[in-house]
Amino acid sequence: MAPPRDPDDRRPDPDALLALAGPGRRGRLKVFLGASPGVGKTYAMLQGARRLKADGIDVVIGLVETHGRAETAALTADLEILPRRIVDHGGRAIAEFDLDSALARRPKLIVVDELAHTNAPDSRHPKRWQDVDELLDAGIDVWTALNIQHLESLKDVVGRITGVTVRETVPDTVLQEADDVVLVDITPDELIERLRDGKVYMADTARRAIDNFFTPGNLTALRELALRRTADRVDDQMVEILRQKAIEGPWGSSERLMVLIGGGPESERLVRRTASLATALNAGFVALHAERPGADEADPGRAKATTEALRLAESLGAETARIAVRDFVEDVLRYARRENVTQIVVGRSARSTVARLLRRSPADRLIRRSREIGVTVVADEEAHVGTPLWRAGLSDPRHLGRETLVAAVAVAGAVGVGEALTHFLKLPNLSMVFLTAVLFAAARTGTRAAVIAAFLSFFAYNFFFIPPLYTFTIAEPHELLALVVFLIVAVMTGSLAGRVREQSRQAWQRAEASQALSSFTSKLSAAADVDGVAEATVAHAHRALGGRALLLLPRDGDLELQAAWPPDEGLDTAEISAARWAFEKAEVAGWRTGTLPKARFQFRPLVTPRGVVGVIGFEPPDQAAPLPADLDRSLAAIVEQAAIALDRSLLFGEAVKAAALQENEAVRDALLASLSHDLRTPLATITGAVTTLSELGEAMTPAARRELLGSIEQEAARLNRFVANLIDMSRIESGAVKIKRDWVDVADAIRTAVGRADKVYPAESTTVSLAPDLPFVRGDAQLLEQVLFNLLDNAHKYGGERGVAVHARQQGPEIVISVTDEGPGVKPADLDRIFEKFFRAGRADGRKPGTGLGLSICRGLVAAMGGTIKAESPAVRRRGTRIVVRLPAAEVPADTGVATGARA
Template identity: 50%
Template sequence: MSGEPATRASPDALLALAKKEGRGHLKIFLGAAPGVGKTYAMLAAARSEIAGGRNVVVGLVETHGRRETDQMLDGFEVLARKPIVYRNQVMHEFDLDAARARKPGLLLVDEYAHTNVPGSRHPKRWQDIDELLRAGIDVWTTLNIQHLESLNDVVQKISKVRVRETVPDKVFDQADEVVLVDFPPDELLKRLAEGKVYVQDTAARAVENFFKPQNLTALRELAMRRAAERVDASLIERMQAQAIDGPWAAGERILACIGPDPVSPTVVRTAKRLADLMDAPWIAVTVERPGASLNSAARQRLDEVMKLAESLGAETQTLTGADLPAELLRFAKFENVTQIVVGRSRGGFFSELLRRSLPYELVRRTQDIAIHLVTRESDVSEPASGWLLHNRSPLRPLPFVYATLTVAAALAVSKVLTELMPIPNLSMVFMLSVLVSAINFGVWPAIYASVLSFFIYNFFFIPPLYNFTIAEPYELLALVIFLVVAIVTSAMAGRVRDQARVSAGRVRAMRRLYEFTRRLSGLATRDGIAEGAAGEIHASLARPVVVLLAEGDGLALTAAWPPEDALDTATMTAARWAYNHAEPAGADTGTLPIIPWYFVPLRIGDKALGVIGVAKDKDTPPLDSEARTLLDTLSEQTAAALERAALASEMVSARTATETERVRNTLLASVSHDFRTPLSSILGAATSLLSYGDKIGAAAKTDLLGQIKQETEGLDEMVRNLLAITRIDSGALELRRDWIDLREIVERVASAARRRSAPQRIDITMPPDLPLVRADAALAEQAIGNVVANAIVHTSKETHIVIDAQSGLSDITVRVTDNGPGIGSDILPHVFNRFVRGNGADDVHDGGEGTGLGLAIARGIMEAHGGSITVDSPVEGQPGARFVMVFPREDGAT
């Protein structure tokens, strides 16, 4: 990518500033160890703020029994702590909600790295503070250097103590201000001995384990260094946001200029040693000229140098520009680089004389950056080195042939126009041929066309004709000017052509990435995303691709293009290494390089999702840096799509679980009441029989036994409905289809209703030649029975219920009509929903004996058969309700 001009504000820096708009200001008091006075310094500075009229509140301050700190709290408004019960103990934590409700101008919250008690909103206090900052509240806090995540291992080596509570560096780097609270180690040990840091027993153990002079000195140096780095980073952000021209030497930053030259590895190693010596960050960059390309050998050498730089800890960048020194200096100023390391191979006298010197140009054009020159003796067997040849396209003969033809065409046109215009004007025709050559064939063919046009124009049109002698001096001047203009024009036109090609290539790459992202966004499953990614990456890189996704504790081959059934054990070992270590593995890497696959991990943050593998056989060149960048980008998009699909699946699962829980609770609440009534009746009858059996007459016994039987059948019906709705919900409702006679089904339903002493009159009107239908007899009987039971429960004894049927071309319709009070207009749209229950004879109930499931079950059964059920109320302008059930004659299930 190209570096931003130093005179223009960085979009990234401006975006970072925009994100801070509305956020609170974070100030961190950083110390090397406990007891250096961070909290005391924070309170002292806060008193100054109060004196200036600022609204300051203490959210939480840990004094640890230190008398001086306790005294400093006098006069501050302190928020009450929030009690949280954890393992039968009451713990007191910072009250985040109270702080947000109070919303002071400045809030003091001690111990940035503190881990909250389980049950708090956030597991870490720095997350609490981040929420306060997002709410627009300024926060001051304290932090010891050993709690920084990146220094955790270093601190452990120094102190032999593993610090468990850490703060991510990116959170620390987002602080608006860092104040270093310094305290000499000898003075700190003296305070510790006097009991001003810990009580005596604790202090003695601290001296033995952590508070050793050498430990405190090393931690103090770490704190100073980290604070200096933070100041340097803040300075760069300010420079980029305000378009301030660098460099400002607040901290050293090193830039290594590399290419396919043999000297580049030496440049990289020299820059690394220089960075270690100065303890400075460093960047390795290479510059590509627009429209130019490297041959495969040079590309491989450049990739190897870039890998070397990355392995040594450098940040790598690829810039684009025609003027190498200007592009490098523009990037160096943008990144606030203070030292540049550049290489040069020493050759013979003439090569030194003719070669353009990049170090010389860098020294000539800058006064603020130190230039380090690394030299090496040139070897005849080595490829040509130097930035002059970097990215030079190979010269092919065909463009020069075409350039010759364009000049020949210009000659022919000029011969025709000789009689129509003055001779000097004919030079424009040759100029046009030069432009055509530049636009179509590049700079060198255009320069060749310029020189060729110079001689042809002189030979055919400048007197004396047909020789290269020039009679008049002014004609020589005109020819020289023509040649200069032609060469300059060809160079400019060729450069524009190259830049247009680069722009077109970038547009194609962006379009390809857009299409890739768009296609993945339309896929909702893991397997679909993996298959889509494999196909798109194969199309982009023209190599076999495999996608392995996490499954259990390992990886499973999910997609491949061309299709692949399995990978051998060695290849799977490389894939698992890339998955477990979040680094590329396999071909052209430092891990299992003999494997003929190059694997890159699929990760979102710290979450591993799988790997993508690209095949490499002995006949294919390694992936160049551009292809690897493309693969990394496509892998990131694939990981994002997989994470999106996983989140969508989790949301569906959570929604389903919530709905299932709601249905379960509703069902339990419903059936607990509806089971209780028949069970009470059965219990009462059974108790009467057991207690007074010898005193009860035969008729009374029969009545009690009949009551038990009737209530038991009702319970059985209720259980059947519950099982049916469960099978419908789980999709496990299996139909045992057979040819059945609906007249027999209706007769059984009516007989069952009469056995239950239904008071309504039930009439059946069905044609004798009613065709058979292919359906599940038991389920069809349950559906019709639930509808009839609904009519019985919600109509009076004077109601007339009619069941009729009629045959259509492809279905049979069964109607259950009553002349009762009908269904209320507010309930009618929801009559087939679960748990819709009426309050009396004027409302719909259901056929589920009070569970609110009967009509829902009827609808589920009808839909499983491929049929339907609807309801009308009133019926043909008269009170009542009519349920219409349509059974397809054949298998109509969908």
């Protein structure tokens, strides 16, 4: 148990502080909300934009609709207006908001009018509010305008009030997440007066509007909705302030609603009603679809309606879930208690008197057994919650003809068998024969065929085997009773047999899906690398969904197609954009989504605890219909398993790289040991020469003494170079190298470096070729000389027997210096590695001269002077190595006193 909290220890709510910090990473959204058109939202928005422009804020108009109002148009005169994007739709040019231009312009604030607008087909987003959301993600502040009737949860309410169907809507979450909401309000009388004065619409349009939509009653009701929604928003902001300032409550427990979604047309109305209730209560809500076995598979219409309703709920900010139920009420209540639901919203279906007498409705049973959970019943004559279990499988008319034929054949066979039996035997009752026909029809085609066979058997049994024969008249009362009992038993038995068949078929389908998923998981486990995982994923997705599948992975800052099935599948520009959106936003994009819904493919991100590792795309088997629930579940499993497998493969690759780095460290340790040997070698030579001179100097000839002194000088210089290289490398890695910014004569630096190299390698030739009038560079003359000497030293060690060539010339704004040898060259794989510390390519005889630091030092010093260095091999006659240094040329001002001119 947690210890009691100190009353004086009042800390701000962490979630509230995070919400306060959130806008810094995203643009701010300001919504000008009105009860109806004509209240002055755009006018107020433009007035505010002009004030900010006068204060020096970068304000741009992305799109404003003036509707011919001169006063509104005048406010745009001094503001920058982005050109619109022209879209050809059905031979008609449509001017749309240009999202890409706005992102490229990237102002501090952009004004985008009419938030609920539907974009032209083939736009990146179907709705303008989604364009605004992308602008906010890019860090751009947005001002926009919205009428209250365009909120999704109020669509039905406004329709009942005004009699007008609202076709363009905005999810309530857009308004809830807005940073500022400004209510632009005038009284109904003032608005009607503006209409009559022609300040809203043209004269003819205004008269029609006053007679229809703009009535005092409609305007008053819409005004109340706008005021209530704004008040709710203000209340939310006040709560956030109290939490941020740690002002304590009391805080009551929050409400949590749950709406039950069936498969009927009323589902979307229930979702909107629940969203409205949740907003009024400042509560979250869950949309639940309780699936009875076989109901959705047997009726595609129900499945489609359910999917659309769940998608609407998600757009309104709800959590969505599907559960399989055996006892509808008990399983729904169990889920509600687990999710801490306080109220359940359910529709009441229209039921006959007999049905009400035989069994309570689902809503009645929920009310009776819910106890601590409240139940809100939304009455609608067309509404129904779920489908009674006995109707499962009976609503699909596509196979009715075949089922009727099977039932008729089965009953005809029963009649034939009965006639044969009565011809040879005297049987008192043949009902078992017809019952067998009913069971046969149930086993072959299902419940509906069994019910049809039961009724056909009822009439056939009466006609052929109950006296008087070949009539539908029944002579004896007990025969009538037996026939009625037979019909009841046949219907019940056939229904149960048909249900068993359906359950068996579904169990087989689930087993097949489980087997396929198990096989897929095994293949993923066996895949050794990313390519294997990608191939297994797209192949299984293709088999499971029946359409084309592909997988894209990030590489070099962009998405690349890693695998596809069929293998020749490609993507167009819109589909690539949808895939990038799914990867960058970790959201589903493409077909039947809010982003590029016209694309052939739907793209789903592969999300892992480390982030999005890739994107899987699939082409649905039917572009016109939503993805069936079973396929959607299969796809979700594929995405989850593929994400885990890819993450595992990537981690394995990183582990291999880490092992390689560890191995490199071991190699470097060995090279350092070798380096210590290289340092001791010149010391030993110097020590031996000094000892010889001290002991035998008087007895030695002058030539012998000069030779020993030359050895001492040569080895001391070699030792000095080793130590200097180590010091330079240490300075470069620690960032202690201080680069002077003097005017450096490249030709002089080259000559000095060549002179040093000639002293070290007197037996080897160096050819120098310098272009005339080489410009100066800004840098450090001593360090540039060191770079050039290291390059010459390296060239003589690895290929100097054939001579070394130095060239310098101007190429555009750069000075290009190259040092070329004619040695054995460098392997292509080692061209970049030769600039690494301690890397030594070695000679043909296997010896590795030097410390492996010279070229690494060159790279660090050249980079510090703003240049680049690279190696090329082969260089001359298919052999040799060329090291190319590029430094930016500098113009010497006339008043510096630095001499310029030709250099030989």
